[in-house]
Amino acid sequence: MSDRTPSQTIGPFFHEALRWPEGSHVQLAEAGKRIAISGRIVDGAGAPVGDALVETWQLSPLGRTPKAAREGSRTYGFARLETGKDGSFRIETTLPGGDVPFLDVSIFARGLLKALRTRVYLVDEARVRGAKLPAALAASTRLKTLVAVPAGDAEYRWDVRLQGDGETIFFAF
Amino acid sequence: MNDMTRPLDPPYDAPDYGSTRLRAPHEPPMDPPADLLDVPGPLVPRAFVHDGDNDLTTHGRSAPLGEKMIVAGRLLDADGRPIRDSLVEIWQANASGRYHHPGDNHDAPLDPNFKGIGRTFTDAEGWYRFVTIKAGSYPWQNHPFAWRPQHIHFSLLGNAPVQRLITQMYFPGDPLLAIDPIFQSVPDPQARSRLVATLHLQTGIEAIALGYRFDIVLAGAKSTPVGI
Numbered sequence: 306m307s308d309r310t311p312s313q314t315i316g317p318f319f320h321e322a323l324r325w326p327e328g329s330h331v332q333l334a335e336a337g338k339r340i341a342i343s344g345r346i347v348d349g350a351g352a353p354v355g356d357a358l359v360e361t362w363q364l365s366p367l368g369r370t371p372k373a374a375r376e377g378s379r380t381y382g383f384a385r386l387e388t389g390k391d392g393s394f395r396i397e398t399t400l401p402g403g404d405v406p407f408l409d410v411s412i413f414a415r416g417l418l419k420a421l422r423t424r425v426y427l428v429d430e431a432r433v434r435g436a437k438l439p440a441a442l443a444a445s446t447r448l449k450t451l452v453a454v455p456a457g458d459a460e461y462r463w464d465v466r467l468q469g470d471g472e473t474i475f476f477a478f
Numbered sequence: 479m480n481d482m483t484r485p486l487d488p489p490y491d492a493p494d495y496g497s498t499r500l501r502a503p504h505e506p507p508m509d510p511p512a513d514l515l516d517v518p519g520p521l522v523p524r525a526f527v528h529d530g531d532n533d534l535t536t537h538g539r540s541a542p543l544g545e546k547m548i549v550a551g552r553l554l555d556a557d558g559r560p561i562r563d564s565l566v567e568i569w570q571a572n573a574s575g576r577y578h579h580p581g582d583n584h585d586a587p588l589d590p591n592f593k594g595i596g597r598t599f600t601d602a603e604g605w606y607r608f609v610t611i612k613a614g615s616y617p618w619q620n621h622p623f624a625w626r627p628q629h630i631h632f633s634l635l636g637n638a639p640v641q642r643l644i645t646q647m648y649f650p651g652d653p654l655l656a657i658d659p660i661f662q663s664v665p666d667p668q669a670r671s672r673l674v675a676t677l678h679l680q681t682g683i684e685a686i687a688l689g690y691r692f693d694i695v696l697a698g699a700k701s702t703p704v705g706i
Binding site for chain 2: 370378
């Protein structure tokens with residue numbers, strides 16, 4: 306067994322400690338199409354999860370691993386933001402490269418003893434199913450929970466349900 | 479992704495911790511796509527951390543109340559290699575058990591000289607070090623008489639997403655550990671013990687601060703070079 310340090314919950318009092326300036330506006334070294342992803346996180350009763358921390362990680366518009374910023378204090382390719390009291394979040398970023406662009410997402414909150422890891426795809430479900438996926442994931446009737454819904458040219462809607470009907474797919478790690 | 483690492487972490491559904499009831503997923507987690515971004519990063523520029531960010535006792539006009547302490551340790555990967563130049567962020571309650579946070583309604587005094595927030599980077603050997611005060615215990619309403627053991631929250635980015643970890647450091651000998659559902663949610667007692675710092679006098683400052691050692695081991699990252 307590995308001697309890894311176990312996970313513990315983030316609790317409800319992380320906000321000021323983990324708040325990064327402009328944390329919801331992802332910067333990248335390369336220019337590309339700017340987009341926004343908005344949504345809401347709800348619990349098993351449909352109540353807003355108003356005290357979550359959301360982090361995203363993605364490829365650059367050219368499909369590359371984001372580099373270290375040469376100047377300043379910004380971290381490329383990475384978003385860190387808090388949900389509002391109504392469970393809402395909004396990430397402004399640049400459309401990642403690749404045929405099936407996506408953002409990897411981690412969710413931390415009180416009541417989560419370990420982060421939840423998921424993904425949001427920015428193409429339609431048919432194209433996601435055509436991507437190289439583990440068989441169980443490709444066959445899942447819940448795959449649509451990983452697919453953002455376009456809401457205009459540069460806006461996407463993606464809601465997360467932690468538990469129950471319409472439960473979002475979360476990954477083992 | 480590594481089966482051997484799974485039993486170390488707490489389950490999502492931990493009935494003794496009431497807040498898990500509506501937040502723990504019911505569906506089993508699925509294997510992730512192979513292109514999960516297990517690539518080095520995110521890379522936080524050094525300019526993100528300022529001198530003094532790791533000394534929580536100097537962020538007010540004068541010294542905070544409480545037992546001054548040093549917590550220092552190494553950030554390592556599962557093979558025991560140091561994780562260099564990696565961001566470590568901490569937050570904690572003040573000596574009275576109150577967080578500098580608008581959501582904390584505990585009827586204990588705020589300390590105007592203590593915000594309880596620190597940041598640092600690990601050095602070339604994976605070492606980090608914070609100067610702070612011992613956090614107080616506080617009631618948390620999990621049941622009418624529930625109190626959290628004294629703890630410091632740690633956030634580690636590692637140097638690849640697979641290493642990302644948020645955890646809590648506890649203090650040796652705290653009688654609340656035996657009955658804390660968050661600490662006890664870690665099923666393996668050996669793994670649980672790795673959340674408890676070790677008293678280490680020489681890590682302290684002579685006649686000024688008590689010393690604790692707390693090493694943190696993150697998951698391996700096959701695609702990640704040692705240090706970035």
